Amino acid sequence: MECGAAMVEPELARVRIRRLGRVPYGDAMRLQDAVLSRVVASASAVGEVLVLEHDSVYTLGRGAAEEDLMGAPERLGISVHRVGRGGGATYHGPGQVVAYPIVRLPGAGTDVRGYVRRLERALIATCSRCGVQADSKSGEIGVWSSRGKIGAVGIGVKRGVAFHGVSLNVCNRLDYFETIVPCRMPGMAVTSLERESGAKLSVDGVGEMLIEDLCRELELCEAVGSR
């Protein structure tokens, strides 16, 4: 039903966008926790979208098996964080744009899948703007182009507020994925916008597109000078 041309223009929720650049994973998580606490505390609180790159890190969803990392963290000297999102093991690092929308889910959190699909649509739209055709897969969560998974989704929901979010491979090293079992899918190929498009892309530039696409899909508008 959403996005129908005949529908009344939806009321856009205001959201603060924080363009943070490169942030160590732990710092980003602390910031996310703080924002989450604030948004959870008040139904009228303005949500935020944290847009950033991480230093190299492996993360595990709460229910993920540590074995999926196959000892890569120890071998490569990369830290591991177990975090409160869904999904399996993944890698984040320089060259990958990450966005954490910390926003109240519509309908008091009763349509988690709908929210996840919106995030996927935003990723697909950004890929398309970079000249890369990508799509979701039935039965899977995330976004794939012809040669592999290019964007990942993993969220947490606390008291109706979503946190964590999406990552999109722009020009990051892909071999860090190959040494683990990413997203509980052994042997899954992973690719990036740069690899698919053959074009040089900046993480910041792609990040701006992703912000626009997320705002459109999640029906958000950037609050100027909020907070």
Next chain:
Amino acid sequence: MTIEIRMPKLSDQMEEGTVIRWIVSAGQTVAQGDPIAEVETDKANVEIEAEQAGVVDEIVVQEGGAAAVGAVIARLSEGEGRAPATSDAEEKPPDAPKKASREPSEEGATRPDAEPSAVEPEPEPRVSEPASRSASRGAPLASPVARDLAEARGVDMSTLKGSGPGGRIVKRDVEEAAGGAERAASPAADEGVKPAEPTTSTPSRSAEGEGMSRMRRTIAARMEKAKREIPHFYVRSEIDLSEAMRLYEVIRAEEVVPGLTVTHILLRALARTLPRHPRINALWVDDSIQLVDDINIGIAVALDDGLLVPVIKRAQTLSLRELVAQARALTERARANKPQADDLVGASISVSNIGMLDVDELTPIINAPQAAILGVGAVRERPVVRDGAVAIGRTAMFTLACDHRVVNGIEAGRFFEELKRVLESPISLVLEAE
């Protein structure tokens, strides 16, 4: 009255969810709106809350367990009803244990300044399905640390004699009791209360992984998927290695290529043969065939209860000596379980040679996304026919497993024919790369 906590329906299409984490444990008092568990569906990790206040009576679905939407995952008894597990609930305001113990550990789980590469354990207190459920009227004097520890280790403090000032129970008392108590724990005094999984304190998912190495788990997952999804077919041939063995023995005797093994000669033959058989040196990725220009050969290396497949890169460009050096270095690092970052990636085909054992043949499972894997048995003296007469040759059984989505039988056959020809007259193998 019993309150049933059910798997929530988190979206229209949701049919089941997985309980990822219990934030509360049996015996604990919860207030309305308190988070009690995390449930996963669609890569979303959703915290669910108590709709009414009560005491957790029973955890029905353990961590890692799946439940259909609407299925009961836990039971609460209303109000302060059932006697809680430990004396905590009587002494502290209902919120205190959660606020005090949950939140900091939650934060801890994402702090970078903790151990750099360690996955932090879950907060200890939530282990606390108590081993003994006798409610303690007139709770004994105990330090807060001892109390937390007792809860975590399932020690009934009413059975302890404190060694602290004024008979106060201190940490040491609980520690001493814990070992024995854990062994002697009688699971259930009260009706309907199940003992907790003893392993719920580990961050990984419960007992299923216990006693299994992470490598074993990974092998299990990969092989299961590969065998299930890849339409394997097999091409098998006995190859006469008499000449190749002679070549090997000469090179060994002359010591011109240090560390040479028969496997290296085989790898060399593959490196020479594969460039003319692109479909055998290919990947199946996202429903399409990817040909790989370089010959990157994964070699299966056995470990104690494990397997690593380090990859010889660009084998077609290597001289025999270089190939041997690379293969040895890779194998050594793998055996020491210390592969370097890119040792294990990028293979376009794999070889599993169990020729060192007294085994005739090996029919391997493809290592996805590769399209083929070669299994090799022991080299033995067997009768061979040469020029119309039976002679004794040294042969081995070669089995090529192929992904039929990528390779057709005729292609596999042609590749095999050439591999056989090269190995049966192996002089080209000692010449430098073409």
